[in-house]
Amino acid sequence: MKVLELNNIEKSFGDLTVLKDISLSVEKGQVISIIGPSGSGKTTLMRSAAFLETIDKGEIIYNGNKAAWMEKGKAVYQKNLKPFKSCFGFVFQQFNLFPHYSVIKNLTDAQMVVQKRSKEEAFSIAKELIEQLGLSGKENYRPSQLSGGQQQRVAIARALAVKPDILFFDEPTSALDPELTGEVLKVIRSLAEEHMTMVIVTHEMAFARDVSDHIIFMDEGFIVEEGSPDEVINNPKEERTKAFLGRFKR
């Protein structure tokens, strides 16, 4: 079953076209990594799927339901996107935790306010996630009292708390010190083992190769090459992919 389908997405910022006819579909349980140089459009693609950017052309479909489609040569959106927003969780590079909320409130507030879950249910889901992500004892800490790695784990827990069908990661370790990236990657790896559906924009090539079922290499707004990790990372066909990956091997 397809959790997400992006069909023929186009997106420009002014004169600059950043996404050119991009199509991508994500099956339930699949882990897809998007790699590519800065400015290749990979973050914009994921932000478009999460409705943080408005696409100019194309379709966005969650679980078979159209959130955006083409009408008279332009993409139009469903008026009420709220049901679609609970289909996904989004993990930001800069965590974006709510600084005035404790860890537990960061994990429960949206559940109660948006999903309308009872306090008991929201707290029990949050506590389970706190344990699962190794954050026990930090329930009442404010984000500023935590390390970057802990903050990102809280952000992952917050995204998971709404019980999304798919999780998006936008360079989840890029804002972290090298010694802290490991703990975040470990969490994502364990989610992959539990068959959480995920799309990950990352610069961690070794991680992408190990954890993904499918890898997409983007450059200048195009999907240049895609396939299994073995195909794309170990045996790239396209020159641009080779050149990009070559920089990591050095």
Next chain:
Amino acid sequence: MTVQTMLLALSEGFVTTLAIFAVTIIGSMPLGIFVYFGKVSRIAPIRWIVEIYISIIRGTPLMLQLMVVYFGPNLIFGVSLPSNWRFIAVAIAFIINYAAYFAEIYRSGFEAIPKGQYEAAEVLGYTKVQRFMKIIIPQMIRNTLPSITNELITLVKDTSLASIIGTMEMFTRAKQIAVAPHTPGMWAFVAAAVFYYVFNYIVAIIMAKLEKKFQY
């Protein structure tokens, strides 16, 4: 006049001072939010009007604004004014004046909130109103508390400007006592100074507590 009667007279004036202070806060702090919305409105004419308003208010003395509000309706339109007009005029002038400053303070507080906070609330599915009330406003308040403290301390002292249109607040009382014969004279000003100082000291303590509460 004994010291005791002087202090009693000053206390009576202080009640009016306190009333000006309270009315200004209650009126201008919420009004400032609407002024801020006007300033960042998508509708250009609203933005222009608000910008002109803020510019005039900040560019002219509050004392002059008091005079315009107090005398204006009668001098310009020949309106006859109610007996309590003096206090109403003070309230209007102070609220309009302080709302402009608060609007600017709020703007700096909103602008300091990272874009990621809006985006995080957005992807979690908060409505615009929920996002504003639960995520943005608390952070805005925290960002602006030090500036608001400054503004409130200025306000305590600015209440004495109401004296220019004869409002019987504490400063007017102190002036009357000081210049009248057979009174403690200069000591009336000293006593008034102590009143203002203690009042501001209390304001500062309360605000420091609030800042601590909003700290994260």
